[in-house]
Amino acid sequence: MRHTARHTRIAISVAAVAGLALTATACGGGVSAGGGNQELNGQTITVAGVWTGVEQQNFKKVLDAFSEKTGAKVTFASTGDNVSTVVGSQIEGGNAPDVVMVPQVGVLQQFAEKGWLAPLSKEINANAKANFAKVWKDYGTVGGTYYGLYFKASHKSTVWYSPEAFDQAGVQPAKTYKDLLKNGRTLSDSGVPAFSVAGEAGWPLTDWFENVYLSQAGQENYDKLAAHKIKWTDPTVVKALTTLGELFGDKNLVSGGGAGALRTDFPESVQNVFGPDPKAAMVYEGDFVSALVTDELHKKVGTDAKFFPFPTVDDGKAPVVSGGDAAVVLKAGKNKKAAMELVKYLSTPDASAVWAKAGGYISPNKNVPAGAYHDEITRGAAKSLTDAGNSVRFDMSDQAPAAFGGTQGAGEWKLLQDFLRDPSDPKGTAAKLEAAAAKAFTK
Numbered sequence: 001m002r003h004t005a006r007h008t009r010i011a012i013s014v015a016a017v018a019g020l021a022l023t024a025t026a027c028g029g030g031v032s033a034g035g036g037n038q039e040l041n042g043q044t045i046t047v048a049g050v051w052t053g054v055e056q057q058n059f060k061k062v063l064d065a066f067s068e069k070t071g072a073k074v075t076f077a078s079t080g081d082n083v084s085t086v087v088g089s090q091i092e093g094g095n096a097p098d099v100v101m102v103p104q105v106g107v108l109q110q111f112a113e114k115g116w117l118a119p120l121s122k123e124i125n126a127n128a129k130a131n132f133a134k135v136w137k138d139y140g141t142v143g144g145t146y147y148g149l150y151f152k153a154s155h156k157s158t159v160w161y162s163p164e165a166f167d168q169a170g171v172q173p174a175k176t177y178k179d180l181l182k183n184g185r186t187l188s189d190s191g192v193p194a195f196s197v198a199g200e201a202g203w204p205l206t207d208w209f210e211n212v213y214l215s216q217a218g219q220e221n222y223d224k225l226a227a228h229k230i231k232w233t234d235p236t237v238v239k240a241l242t243t244l245g246e247l248f249g250d251k252n253l254v255s256g257g258g259a260g261a262l263r264t265d266f267p268e269s270v271q272n273v274f275g276p277d278p279k280a281a282m283v284y285e286g287d288f289v290s291a292l293v294t295d296e297l298h299k300k301v302g303t304d305a306k307f308f309p310f311p312t313v314d315d316g317k318a319p320v321v322s323g324g325d326a327a328v329v330l331k332a333g334k335n336k337k338a339a340m341e342l343v344k345y346l347s348t349p350d351a352s353a354v355w356a357k358a359g360g361y362i363s364p365n366k367n368v369p370a371g372a373y374h375d376e377i378t379r380g381a382a383k384s385l386t387d388a389g390n391s392v393r394f395d396m397s398d399q400a401p402a403a404f405g406g407t408q409g410a411g412e413w414k415l416l417q418d419f420l421r422d423p424s425d426p427k428g429t430a431a432k433l434e435a436a437a438a439k440a441f442t443k
Contacts, residue, residue: 038070039341040070040338043071043072043073043338044072044073044074044338045073045074045335046075046097046334047063047075047076047077047097048076049103049325050078050081050083050103051076051101052078054291054360056078058355058358058359058360059076059101061355061358062346062355069345070345079100083103084110087100091116094332096330096332096333097330098333098336098342099330099333099339099343100327101152101325102328103323103324104398104406105139105394106398106399106400106402106405106406107402108142108147112145112147113142115331116330117142117148117330117331118330118340119147120140120146120148121340123344124340124347125146128146128347130367131347131349131365131367132150132364132365133364133386133392135389135392135393139324139326147326148326148328149346150324150325150326150364151326151327151347151363152324152355152362153322153323153363153385154286154287154288154323154324154362155287155320155381155384155385156210156211156321156322157309157318157319157321158286158287158289158307158309158310159173159180159282159311160273160283160285160289160305161282161283161305161307161308162281162282162304163303163304163305165281166187169189169190171183173308177215177243177311177313177314179311180311181246181250184247185252188252188253192278192281193253193254193256193279193280194254194282195254195255195281195283196261196268196270196279196280197248197264198261198285199258199261199263199264199420200263200265201266201408202414203397203406206396206413207286208416209241209244210222210395210396210397211284211310212240212243212319213236213237213240213396214316214319214320214393215312215313215314215317215318215319216239216314216316218316218317219391219393222393228441231438232430232431232437233430233431238430241423244419244423248419248420255272255280256279258421258422262420262421266285267292270283270292274293274304274305286323287307287362287381290305290375290378291359291360293305301378306377307381309384319393320392321394322364322385322393322394322395323394323395324364324394328343347365348365349367349369349372352365353369356372356374356378356382357372358374359374359378360378362378362382364385364386397412400412400440401441403439403440404436404439404440411436411437412433412436412437415429416429
């Protein structure tokens with residue numbers, strides 16, 4: 001099992017759905033969205049996205065609710081990770097979906113620049129203004145036009161830990177990066193390495209860097225680096241790599257050292273902390289860790305597994321890094337009007353509440369009732385995300401061209417893997433990152 005669509009979600013194949021397509025109908029057994037007038041009765045809407053397994057099943061519940069409300073028939077098909085390639089082929093073949101759930105800012109921008117997207121309606125614009133922090137609308141806007149409604153988010157500034165390991169070592173969740181390293185060494189002295197680091201894929205390492213950089217260098221520099229308006233050789237980047245190297249280069253802090261981490265995939269990194277044979281006390285990653293803990297390891301979130309916010313670095317603010325999936329309407333779709341109604345529904349608290357109840361989901365919609373969320377831990381993560389308001393920053397690598405920020409064995413993923421293996425030369429790593437970024441952004 002691997003983290004799909006780079007690192008904005010995890011596809012958990014518990015009771016995997018047979019086939020690629022799921023159909024939601026008015027009699028599909030979904031959660032009721034309230035008394036609808038069946039104004040779309042007999043119409044069909046096709047939706048495409050990366051989701052599989054449990055995520056796909058839970059999104060189907062949202063589509064079921066829309067079907068009950070409107071009478072529309074909605075089909076969903078998984079694209080796999082290569083959303084751009086698959087959707088492009090569908091458009092060329094004359095069978096484009098009506099709505100696509102786009103997992104990266106860079107892909108959304110690519111779709112808009114190719115002229116594939118229809119501007120979202122005035123009603124959706126109004127709902128976005130009422131229900132979301134401005135930053136979410138900004139990430140869905142290209143060239144001044146609003147194309148993408150962010151429906152699902154991830155909170156990627158959460159450090160998950162074993163309460164049992166912390167109790168045995170006598171440590172508390174750290175509020176500063178300095179204390180994080182100090183606690184890690186105390187944990188190591190007690191007999192368990194501090195962190196299980198998922199280095200095999202590369203994407204978790206970009207998340208590590210982004211949290212350190214956002215807190216240490218600040219939001220303005222983060223935005224500039226994300227857009228490649230400052231170079232990766234900038235002193236702020238070298239400083240962040242040096243700071244991250246303090247952890248990566250300490251074998252007492254990383255289970256198995258750099259070499260062991262490079263053989264550890266994401267699910268294994270979680271299992272190393274919360275599985276039957278613990279090999280570490282903490283694992284850094286997003287709120288989606290909870291789904292693995294619950295569905296794969298059958299542990300109780302809030303009791304067996306807890307999280308604390310990614311700590312502040314130096315004198316910076318606590319970072320809030322996020323990812324997410326945006327609903328866009330394709331011009332080439334066969335039912336644009338009904339598609340726009342579906343996206344309008346997704347912009348409401350009611351739609352988000354359906355998936356929140358099912359679990360494994362956080363909405364950037366600030367008006368989703370706290371009680372809608374599946375458990376207290378997820379409720380806390382959702383509140384932290386929405387309380388951050390416009391301070392939230394979208395995953396930097398998801399904003400970059402895929403050649404730099406989202407390709408296995410290349411670009412940022414590969415260079416940060418090399419850095420994990422040997423973090424002794426931050427300046428050299430920064431130079432290599434800049435060379436790769438300059439090439440990708442030029443293309």
